[in-house]
Amino acid sequence: MARLEESLTRHGYAFVEDDEHAEIVRARFDDYRFQFMLTGEDLGVLQTRGRWSHSVDVSRKVEMVKLCNEWNMNRIWPKVYVRRESEGLLGVYGELAADFRAGALDSQIDSAVKCGLSTVIAFFHSLEERLGAELDDLDT
Template sequence: MRPEALPGWLARMLGNARPKPAAGPAPRERTTPLTRARVAAHLTRRGYRFLLDEDGDLTGTWDGSRFWFLLLGEHGEILQVRGRWHRSLPIAQRAAVLLAVNDWNRERIWPKVYLREEDGELALYSEVSVDLEHGVTDSQLAQLLACGLGTGVQVFAALDALLPAPPSSS
């Protein structure tokens, strides 16, 4: 895919320029505690649109699917980027969808993908979770957020191709 053909948010996430070789050793970044404010600041720097939901979690929509940026654990030390596919599927498709989900999880490290039954239908989720108990640098945080979003969008695009939406009745 040509860089100009990428969606704006994906081009920003991947960067439009090749990295320049370092002139010398890069200054060493210090780890600092994970906070919701740091996650929000990174998303803002990337030009992403997001909001704070009623539970106090950062959330936004990428390629039509909802993503949350959660801080879990006793001290909010676990970063989880969780996505929910924009479609729901009938319960009758559970066996076929489980095969696709199992294939994905077996062949890839990220994201973890799973099904949940919600309101009589199947919902598909992606998750990337990382324990950051000892802190995280800004570069590491950027990479983890890009991984959670990028791989989540990737699995949802694969599901869109594998399980096309039924024709709408108009």
């Protein structure tokens, strides 16, 4: 975690530690919530996960799943998906994992962080472009 936090600091990114989970730090980028976490065997996998800033009514689940599947079929990363967050609302997520169980240079950690952020944000921007004027109706 110290090396991840050093990487975020090197890039000038503000973040907060998660009080309940020592292996997670949280941040906001372009108004999207992100978390960086260490998972897997010996906490050797760095996962960058972002949540889209809009919530979607569950009635639009099929449409949102199709948009995510289209992205996933045409790109290697990030993995994107829809998840039910409450009775009537869905959240849209993107995530990228980097396996560092064998070790990593600081430059590799930096690259994983930058790649995770840039590709997840690119997906969110793509969604916003595709949905256009419909964005105003999503969070109501």
